[in-house]
Amino acid sequence: MNDSLSSESFFQGAKKAAHRAMDDHGRPEYDEFALHAGVAVEKLAKAVLVSKNPVYIAEIRNNSADMVLHVGGHLQLDEERVRTVGASEAIKRLQKIGVLQKDSQLDLLIEMRNGAAHTSPDSVLAKGMISPLARTIETLLNDLGKPLDEFWGRWTNAVKNAVNEQEDQVFRDVQLRITQARHAFEDRFVGLPAEVKEGALKAPQPRKEEWFVKPMEIRDGDMLVLKTSGGDCPACGGQGLLTFEPVRHTATETTFTANGFGCYLCNFEVSGPDEMAALRKANTPGLMATVSVSHGPTLTPEEIKMGETQAG
Structure with missing residues (x-):
């Protein structure tokens, strides 16, 4: 089996997609958010499946026997012949072995992800998908034994707040928007001298023409x-x-x-x-x-x- 099908490769792919999803949500581009959030869940689900047994990501089709041998490491297939399960099937397999539980919100997120590749999902529904994304990612990370901050990085606190049911939805939403605005602002100055950002903050606000x-x-x-x-x-x-x-x-x-x-x-x-x-x-x-x-x-x-x- 090649490295692209390893648990670590899927983990890194999920991490990249999840960060893009959070950036999308803050812009706000909710159709892109739904797409990247679904990709993040799919890749991390596959990371968990591979960590248990590589054959668990094999897609059952006409060449399923070859695919099983390939992911098992005993047969080399051309890249175009490699087929792994999609998001829905990966989630079903994890539910069957007790890693995930039935979650209608997660199902909705995956449906939006699949639809986002063809048509735009409902923006109002997509905007609220932060919680099932964060909740599912946390469950899968726990199974992998990976810490939350290793995956989420600068988004860690925002994600924790998103699933903090001790706070009401308005408070969670405002906290998330503060974090999103902060990261978007900081990203504008990446690679620039520190004094450029400091100058922007110290400049008279607002400018006279505004x-x-x-x-x-x-x-x-x-x-x-x-x-x-x-x-x-x-x-x-x-x-x-x-x-x-x-x-x-x-x-x-x-x-x-x-x-x-x-x-x-x-x-x-x-x-x-x-x-x-x-x-x-x-x-x-x-x-x-x-x-x-x-x-x-x-x-x-x-x-x-x-x-x-x-x-x-």
């Missing part, structure tokens, strides 16, 4: 209805933009609560109270939660003074 991300106020008559302010991005460390909406208003004071955050440097963003709560929980205590603005009925917008700011 008026839409400067701190601003939006008013409805005399009432201030929206404020924006800068904030440290948890993904890249640059200056992002917080937006606020009013939650309480009196004749002399308006209180705003943060309802969104975006960073144009790394494209990380969240919106809505649930995602903002998850963002503050995800190790970002420096972001403001509320802003109180003191005012009077005759004051112009330029005369409004900021009141107490509370960090979340």
Whole structure:
């Protein structure tokens, strides 16, 4: 049997495909994610099968006897005649020997992988396939005796968070997006001097021509209805933009609560109270939660003074 059919070769192929899948998910290109996630599962499943017995990856077809002898190491076949099982069959064989359990979500991921080669899968469904991917990979790695970080590398913590059922889905999703944005930002500077990245982070944010991300106020008559302010991005460390909406208003004071955050440097963003709560929980205590603005009925917008700011 040649080296391409070894357990280590399948392991390395699975690792490469899994990392590409995570990159795809962060872009977001969910059709490509489904394709590469399915490939990762297939290759790692084959790595487990080969580790138990090389003949377990033989595909049962007309030349099945030759294929069994080939993977057993007693017959040399031309490369074009080598046929191994596909993802679905590999998973079925692992289920029969007790390595994997029935998993409808895993079946759906493999169906999407097979469909992605011909037509685009449902993006909403594909986006949610991180958990079955992470869960299946972890089970297969345990059987191989391989540590999680050896396989996932820089994605290890994100993958652990993806299957942490003690946290709700919104929190897991926000944590994943922080990691994805961070890696995408760092990848832009691979091979460049460190000062290039440092310069990008230290440059005034935003640039003058990008008026839409400067701190601003939006008013409805005399009432201030929206404020924006800068904030440290948890993904890249640059200056992002917080937006606020009013939650309480009196004749002399308006209180705003943060309802969104975006960073144009790394494209990380969240919106809505649930995602903002998850963002503050995800190790970002420096972001403001509320802003109180003191005012009077005759004051112009330029005369409004900021009141107490509370960090979340």
